Amino acid sequence: MSQRPKFIKIALLAVWCFSLLAENCQAAISPEELQQIEKAMPAKARAAPKQSRKLLVFDLCGPKGFKHGSIPYWDKALEIMGRKTGAFEAVVSNDMLMFKPENLERFDAVCFNNTTRLNFDEPLRKSLMDFIKGGKGIVGIHAATDNFYDWPEAQEMMGGKFTGHPWGSGGTWAIKIDEPDHPLMKAFEGKGFKIKDEIYRTDPPLYSREKQLVLMSLDMRDEKTRNVGGFKPADVDTGISWIKEWGKGRIFYCSLGHNNEVTWNPPVLQHVLDGIQFAFGDFKVDTKPRPIISSRKETEMDELLEQVKTYDWGQSREPLTKLSDMIRDAYGTEAKLRQIEKSLLELLRSDAKRAGKQFVCRKLSIIGTEESVPTLGAMLTDPATSDMARYALERIPGAAVDDALRNALQEATGKMKVGIINTLGQRRDSKSVRALRSLISDTDPMIADAAVAALGNIAGPGATRALAQARGKTSGKLRMAVLDAYLKCADELAAQGKKEQALAIYNSLMKEPKPINIAALRGRLKTQTKDEK
Amino acid sequence: MAKKTISRREFLKGATVAAAGVAGFPYFVPSSALGRAGNVAASNRIVMGCIGVGSQGGGNMRGFLGKKEVQVVAVCDVDKGRRDGAKKTVDDRYKNNDCKAYLDFRELLERGDIDALSLGLPDQWHSIPAIMGARAGKDIYGEKPLARTIREGRAICDAIHRYGRVWQTGSWQRSQRDFHHACELVRNGRIGKVHKVEVGLPTGGSTDNKPVQPVPEGLDWDFWLGPAPWVPYRGVCHWDWRWMMDYSGGQLTDWAGHHVDIAHWGLGLDYTGPVEIEGKGVYPKDGIYDAPTEYKFTCKYDNGLTMIVANDRQQPKGMGTIWYGETGWIYVRRGRLEAEPKSLLDEQIGPNEIKLYESRDHQGNFLDCVKSRQLTITPVEIAHRSISVGLLGEIAMLLGRKLKWNPEKEIFLNDEQANRMLSRPMRSPWHL
Numbered sequence: 001m002s003q004r005p006k007f008i009k010i011a012l013l014a015v016w017c018f019s020l021l022a023e024n025c026q027a028a029i030s031p032e033e034l035q036q037i038e039k040a041m042p043a044k045a046r047a048a049p050k051q052s053r054k055l056l057v058f059d060l061c062g063p064k065g066f067k068h069g070s071i072p073y074w075d076k077a078l079e080i081m082g083r084k085t086g087a088f089e090a091v092v093s094n095d096m097l098m099f100k101p102e103n104l105e106r107f108d109a110v111c112f113n114n115t116t117r118l119n120f121d122e123p124l125r126k127s128l129m130d131f132i133k134g135g136k137g138i139v140g141i142h143a144a145t146d147n148f149y150d151w152p153e154a155q156e157m158m159g160g161k162f163t164g165h166p167w168g169s170g171g172t173w174a175i176k177i178d179e180p181d182h183p184l185m186k187a188f189e190g191k192g193f194k195i196k197d198e199i200y201r202t203d204p205p206l207y208s209r210e211k212q213l214v215l216m217s218l219d220m221r222d223e224k225t226r227n228v229g230g231f232k233p234a235d236v237d238t239g240i241s242w243i244k245e246w247g248k249g250r251i252f253y254c255s256l257g258h259n260n261e262v263t264w265n266p267p268v269l270q271h272v273l274d275g276i277q278f279a280f281g282d283f284k285v286d287t288k289p290r291p292i293i294s295s296r297k298e299t300e301m302d303e304l305l306e307q308v309k310t311y312d313w314g315q316s317r318e319p320l321t322k323l324s325d326m327i328r329d330a331y332g333t334e335a336k337l338r339q340i341e342k343s344l345l346e347l348l349r350s351d352a353k354r355a356g357k358q359f360v361c362r363k364l365s366i367i368g369t370e371e372s373v374p375t376l377g378a379m380l381t382d383p384a385t386s387d388m389a390r391y392a393l394e395r396i397p398g399a400a401v402d403d404a405l406r407n408a409l410q411e412a413t414g415k416m417k418v419g420i421i422n423t424l425g426q427r428r429d430s431k432s433v434r435a436l437r438s439l440i441s442d443t444d445p446m447i448a449d450a451a452v453a454a455l456g457n458i459a460g461p462g463a464t465r466a467l468a469q470a471r472g473k474t475s476g477k478l479r480m481a482v483l484d485a486y487l488k489c490a491d492e493l494a495a496q497g498k499k500e501q502a503l504a505i506y507n508s509l510m511k512e513p514k515p516i517n518i519a520a521l522r523g524r525l526k527t528q529t530k531d532e533k
Numbered sequence: 534m535a536k537k538t539i540s541r542r543e544f545l546k547g548a549t550v551a552a553a554g555v556a557g558f559p560y561f562v563p564s565s566a567l568g569r570a571g572n573v574a575a576s577n578r579i580v581m582g583c584i585g586v587g588s589q590g591g592g593n594m595r596g597f598l599g600k601k602e603v604q605v606v607a608v609c610d611v612d613k614g615r616r617d618g619a620k621k622t623v624d625d626r627y628k629n630n631d632c633k634a635y636l637d638f639r640e641l642l643e644r645g646d647i648d649a650l651s652l653g654l655p656d657q658w659h660s661i662p663a664i665m666g667a668r669a670g671k672d673i674y675g676e677k678p679l680a681r682t683i684r685e686g687r688a689i690c691d692a693i694h695r696y697g698r699v700w701q702t703g704s705w706q707r708s709q710r711d712f713h714h715a716c717e718l719v720r721n722g723r724i725g726k727v728h729k730v731e732v733g734l735p736t737g738g739s740t741d742n743k744p745v746q747p748v749p750e751g752l753d754w755d756f757w758l759g760p761a762p763w764v765p766y767r768g769v770c771h772w773d774w775r776w777m778m779d780y781s782g783g784q785l786t787d788w789a790g791h792h793v794d795i796a797h798w799g800l801g802l803d804y805t806g807p808v809e810i811e812g813k814g815v816y817p818k819d820g821i822y823d824a825p826t827e828y829k830f831t832c833k834y835d836n837g838l839t840m841i842v843a844n845d846r847q848q849p850k851g852m853g854t855i856w857y858g859e860t861g862w863i864y865v866r867r868g869r870l871e872a873e874p875k876s877l878l879d880e881q882i883g884p885n886e887i888k889l890y891e892s893r894d895h896q897g898n899f900l901d902c903v904k905s906r907q908l909t910i911t912p913v914e915i916a917h918r919s920i921s922v923g924l925l926g927e928i929a930m931l932l933g934r935k936l937k938w939n940p941e942k943e944i945f946l947n948d949e950q951a952n953r954m955l956s957r958p959m960r961s962p963w964h965l
Contacts, residue, residue: 313765314745318819328933331950358762365958366950387960391762394958397949419961426956426964446962453964484668487695515670515696522697 029076036264037077038084042273045087046186047282053088055139055276056107058115060094065116065146070260074113074141077263081273088276099124101131109137109279112144114257116162120151132157133247137279141272142257145200157246158253159212160202160239166230167199167218169258174222175240179215183285184243184252184278187270192219195265198258201232202239209237210291212244212251220299236299241271243278245287252279301326305343308359309352320359327363337367345375357388364392370400377404386416394423402429409435418450425454433462440470440482449481456485459492464505483509483516487523494527502527579903582607582671583651584638584662586619587771589676590653593703594619596896597651597674598626603900607647609635612771613751636753638662642669649699649903652676655774656781657761660685661963667692672699672903674896677790678920679913681781683943684956686917686924688965693913701899701909702916704794706867708895712795714878715854715865719799721886723877724858730796730840731855733848733866734788737826738776740817743767760959767821776822782927783824784844789923790916795865796840796854797922798889803915806922806940807832807840814930830926835940842926928954 029037057078061067075092082088088108097103099120104110104127112118120128132138138157146162148154155161167173172194180190199218218238220226226236241254252275256262263269277283304326307319330336344360352360364372372392379389393401402424409420409432421439424432432454439451452470455463467486474482490505506527509520579602583594586608597603604627608619616634623632635641642650642665649672652662659680666673673693679702680686693700706712719727748754748766755763757770761779774780775787797803812830817823829843845851853866864871872878882888892898892910902909921943928951929936937946945951959965 314743314767316742316819317821317823321816321818321823328931331932331934355764358764362762366953387763390961391958395953395956415961422961422964423958426958450962450964457965480668491691491695515668518670519696522695 029072033073033260033264034076037073038080040264040266040269041077041080041084042266042270043084045085045277045282046183046270046274047087047277049087049277049280049282053082053108053280053282054106055082055088055090055280056098056104056110057090057092057113058094058098058110059092059113060096060115060118062115062117062119062147065118066143067116068114068143068258070142070257070263071114073260073263074257077269078111078113081269081276085273087273087282088280096120096124099127101127104128104131107131107136108281109139109276111139111141111276112147113141114143116143116146117149118147119149120154125151125154129153129247132249132251135248135281137250137252137276137281138246139272139276139279140251140253142198142200142255144253145255155206157251159242159244159251160200160207160253160255162200163203164201164230165198166201166228166235167225169198170196171224171228172196173199174219174225175216176219176221177216178290179213182213182215183283184271184274185215187267187274188216192216193267194222195256195262195268196259197256197262199238199240200255201235202237202255204234204237207239208289208291210289212239212242213287213289214239214242216240221302241275243275243285243287244289250279250281250287252276301340301343305347308356309347309350311356311359312353313355324363327367331367338369338371341367341369341371345372348375348379354384354388357385358391361388361392365395368392368396370396370398372396373398373400373404377408380405380408380420381411381416383416386412386419390419390423394426402427402431405429406432406435414444415446418446421447421450421454425450425457428458428460430458430460430462433458433460433466436463437466437470440466440474440478445478448478452478452481452485456488459489464489464493468505480513480516483512487516487519490520490523494523499527578602578604579900580646580648581605581651582609582641582644582647582649583619583653584609584641585652585654585658585676586610587612587615587653589703590651591615591619591622593651593653593674593676593896595622598623600896600900602904605632607633607635607641607644609638609641611636611753611756615771636756639665642666642671648672649674649899653703655757655770656681656786657779658759660689660965661760663689664692664965667696667698670696670698672899674701674703674899675916676703677794677916678782678786678923679790679916680920681786682954682956683921683924685965686920687943690913690917699899699902699906699909700913700916701895701902702790702911702913703895704790704911704916704919705895706791706795707798707890707910708892708898709867710893711865711868711870712798713889713891715856715863715870716795716799717882717887717889718872718877718880719856719858719863720801720889721882722858723861723880724856724863724872725860727800727838727856727858729857730800730838731848731850731857732789732792732796732840732842733845733850733852733854734792734842735784735852736844736846737784737824737828738817738822740820740822740826742820743769758960760957760963762960769821773822776824778823781824782923783826783828785825785828785842785927786920786923789842789926790920792852792854792866793840793842793922794911794915794919796856797915797919799854799856799863800838802834802838803918805835806918807925807938808835808940809833809935809937810925810929811935812842812926812930813933814927825927825930828926828930830929832922832926840922842922 059071078090082090145158145160174194176192177185177188179185217240218225220236244251256268304319304323347360348357376389376393379385405420405424412420436451436454440448442448455467467482470482490502494502506520506524509516581597581603586594598605605623610616620632620634624630650666652675663675745765745767754766776783810832814825815827816825827844829847832840850864855862855864861873890910898910936951
């Protein structure tokens, strides 16, 4: 009986020791593995070193830091990388004193190889900051963002801070290339890939596409990657590697490299080599962040747009309301709105259903610009889309809209033509007066009536003349519409203070039938009263 | 500083803004109101046509049928069941078969024998028949809210003023003693200078989804939609159109024409509007209905007054209107009138104090004005200003930002997007 607890204690101790071994103890690299690393390593550097380069490969972990099993693999890989390509010489160390200015100055860059919970005291903080800001480089492998917990400036410099890794080391995750044409991404030839590794969460606002140029990130179009347990909204944009400038220096970070196997992954090794050369300053590349629209929004919006494409009346309206909310959130951010407009226009040109297209037109009526005119203009002469296109166009400002409406007027027939006339009237487009005037004598009474009403809404000098002429050439209901529109022109003139012209019209209408004569008398009285004042 | 020009709408507005305008620019008496050929001249009957004879429109029609001085001769509805039912009600009342039933309101408007209209239509149909009715020389009893958009409301005002028609809005609370008394007390400074008014309106509706389904027999769905975007029939038209923004702004715009109208009346703000609007709405995330179920927005007026409009659950007093002044408050809703101090309610308005327009019969007031050619208790410009508050709140909530409004020119300041929302493009062939 008394033996049993003791046995359990020993067993637990053994398990604990074993777990330490498994997690923290760094297993030796086997000769086969070494061979694999050597073989996978690029033969040549893609940039010519401007001078002989020295890289400090630092691999210390803080007392409470997790020691990655891959640390010795990376130490070795970087040594081989420097030697094989001739790009640099790697010096591996775990001695904090290396950060003293006199030691640091021998190096062109520091690589934090899976360092965790590192903390710098003054004056080493100043030394490292002087080093980087003075024009040297920092390279971060995987856990390099798991440091500097009471040193916000250094965390800001790294562009990230460890807060978890929903994507565990046993899973295979999809990665998309955000900058396919960037020189540092040449290794991947523009193609996204899948990799078995542990991926760190990159929480904003420390991680931000406004502050760093993100080269690749998790691809949430991949179902498994997207549906990982513990997924938070901010996880939709999870950066994998990025670069940034810091003072006169350069930062390159790549979150891959938890699993040993990554050290014999040829494209990743090439990418890391390119990144190291960038950190040295041997690779002149664009580092400007691309904040246009965070890819988080992009991905979510793309998905919603896909759903709108298949939306039909009677189905769940949820994707529509979500998309509306995203658009509302973008109000005031011109660049985002323009990007959204583009996507919406693409949807209009797709085989989306009428219900989805109508939704898009409603949105464009608020955020659309002249960019929308070609797509919407082409919809004006199709009976299935003419009304919805006008719904957007009528509210979009700009002469290009009026031009498109006038062009479509020639081609359109029947109800479509009536709608276009109405919209030209609402927009008070004086350039359409000539076309509208000739439509007063159209054989279709609906078109003639619409043309008259539009002229009344336009109510400028040209429209007024056209209506004055139409008085003698029309009869019946159409003539009453002409007189109503003519009254509007008189009211407009009176409002502009052109009393003589207004009175002339009112007087000319005094003998017309009711209620035109009543309106003319009221107009005359009002105009004259204003005169006396 | 003198203004260079005045806008067309300001020009047209002139007639009603100054009370003296009524005397200056007479409205013209329809001949039939003075006795028509073939009718008993002494009866002074006003010949009416009723367009939209469902729930509220049907109620209004029955109200007019009860008036001795009215002869309803025509009804119009796009739903055959309602149309036929209304004709039967009219014919039963007059014990004849004379009432004509129309599907298309334009045919009804062409009848020269009709003096006045009763309009009881969904909001997307408020402007066109009203404007065409004015052009046809008819006086109009029209339901609140005046219009679905601010531009449509302005166009109705323009047409009514242009043709000198009598207009009464269905904001009948003005013809109720409690509301009248509350407004008179506030207007005469019984609670001192008012700094805040809270307006509580009902909380909204449902999040049902409805499948596309065949249009019921006898309903002209295309006509029902009218100027609104085409959508297939999904079992929602009568009554429940109120919860869809193509046809209504929900409880907010359904009720702003009541309690906001009363708030304005008490404050003497009948002919102006707020200068700043900001607020937040809660919108259904799914289902067929999209009008806000909850809403709360704050309006600032030029004189420093704040008006908070919200659904009743977000108002301390719930439904109704409460004015807060320097020395007390007055609260009114249907069936309730309260004040602090309570003694305010017993006070009489003296002979030298402001007397508000008095009516105890809203439809009767309309008919009186058709005969006298005077302004009704809720003329068109007042109705426009009342619902403008609701429509401005709707736009501010949809955009999710503070808006600056010029109530004179009726435009938003420095907000091109908001200005786009002042009107709605209409489906062909409909237009203003």
